[in-house]
Amino acid sequence: MTARTRKIVGSLVILAVAVVYPFVAMALADSRPVQEASTVVQCLSYAVLGLAWTLPLFPVIRWMERRPERP
Numbered sequence: 001m002t003a004r005t006r007k008i009v010g011s012l013v014i015l016a017v018a019v020v021y022p023f024v025a026m027a028l029a030d031s032r033p034v035q036e037a038s039t040v041v042q043c044l045s046y047a048v049l050g051l052a053w054t055l056p057l058f059p060v061i062r063w064m065e066r067r068p069e070r071p
């Protein structure tokens with residue numbers, strides 16, 4: 001796969017995560033365990049939910065920036 005193709009596919013994956021993840025995070029933040037937790041736990045859960053979307057994207061970005069294989 002060429003570098004250009006990898007970047008296009010990777011960009012589409014990043015876009016899909018950026019569109020879907022906010023809805024998942026909102027559903028988790030609005031769940032009963034988070035809402036009934038203490039203020040400290042709520043703040044920590046919001047911080048984790050706010051940053052968690054980056055974790056699955058690290059391998060995608062690494063894959064996008066990989067050098068092309070030589071035949």
